[in-house]
Amino acid sequence: NYRKGADALIKAYCQAFKNSDDVSLVLVCRKKRIxxxxxxxxxxxxxxxxxxxxxxxxxxxxxxxxxxxFQLADLYRSCNCFVLPTRGEGYGLPFLESGLCGLxxxxxxxxxxxxxxxxxxxxxLDIDRLSKVPDNSTxxxxxxxxxxxxLTSKDFINRxxxxxxxxxxxxxxxxxxxxxxRKRISESFSxxxxxx
Numbered sequence: 001n002y003r004k005g006a007d008a009l010i011k012a013y014c015q016a017f018k019n020s021d022d023v024s025l026v027l028v029c030r031k032k033r034i035x036x037x038x039x040x041x042x043x044x045x046x047x048x049x050x051x052x053x054x055x056x057x058x059x060x061x062x063x064x065x066x067x068x069x070f071q072l073a074d075l076y077r078s079c080n081c082f083v084l085p086t087r088g089e090g091y092g093l094p095f096l097e098s099g100l101c102g103l104x105x106x107x108x109x110x111x112x113x114x115x116x117x118x119x120x121x122x123x124x125l126d127i128d129r130l131s132k133v134p135d136n137s138t139x140x141x142x143x144x145x146x147x148x149x150x151l152t153s154k155d156f157i158n159r160x161x162x163x164x165x166x167x168x169x170x171x172x173x174x175x176x177x178x179x180x181x182r183k184r185i186s187e188s189f190s191x192x193x194x195x196x
Contacts, residue, residue: 002137005085005108008151010048010060012085012160017058023168024059026079028067076101081167081174083107085125085160087133087148092116096189099181104174106163110149121181122174123163128153 006027013025049060067075076082082098083106092112095105106123107113110130117124127149135144151157167174187193 001139002133003087003140003143003148005087005149005151007048008085008157008160009083010052012157013060013164014052014057015157016161016164019056019058021058021168024061026061026063026075028063028075072097073101076103079103080171081106081164083160083164084113085151086110086113087151088143088146089113096185099178099185102175102178102182104167104171104178105181106160106167108149108151118181118184121177121184123167125156125159125163127151128156 006029009025010027017023049062063075076098080103082094082103084094085106085108086092087108088110089112092107092115095107095113095116098105104122105117106125107117109124109126114124129150130147131150133143133146133148138144151160
């Protein structure tokens with residue numbers, strides 16, 4: 001949905017890569033329409049993909065079937081990198097899950113993401129500004145009117161695009177950094193540390 005920054009991700013990915021590049025963007029979105037404000041967000045993702053689509057558009061795979069919790073590790077492990085240009089996270093669980101599955105991460109310097117990702121272990125992107133969330137844009141009424149990262153500027157899209165290209169070019173280096181990240185996750189986010 002809006003909070004997860006799919007709009008920025010699609011724009012930056014299509015700017016970063018061409019059809020001839022050996023890359024694929026895997027978007028996990030439900031095909032089934034849901035009612036309420038979030039249903040428009042699914043349409044926006046489709047609109048963004050079709051707006052940027054051309055013969056030179058890099059490969060985009062949209063996973064529309066429901067992914068159950070027990071299937072998440074397999075999904076993560078089928079990829080090489082986890083990219084979530086989020087506008088805000090309460091905890092940032094997807095970064096921990098993907099990190100434990102061996103994926104280097106690209107995220108935004110906002111909210112809980114800054115507590116989980118470190119610049120020497122991943123790619124953390126500066127945001128341009130914080131702004132008020134438009135009403136009925138997130139699918140969750142309690143986020144309407146909250147302050148979140150605004151990821152719409154050309155500068156942010158350029159940073160995200162360059163971050164993805166940098167990850168591809170220096171992939172083995174980031175895989176090594178992920179080993180440090182996994183160790184830190186195991187030590188810092190273990191149940192014994194969290195519940196003490």
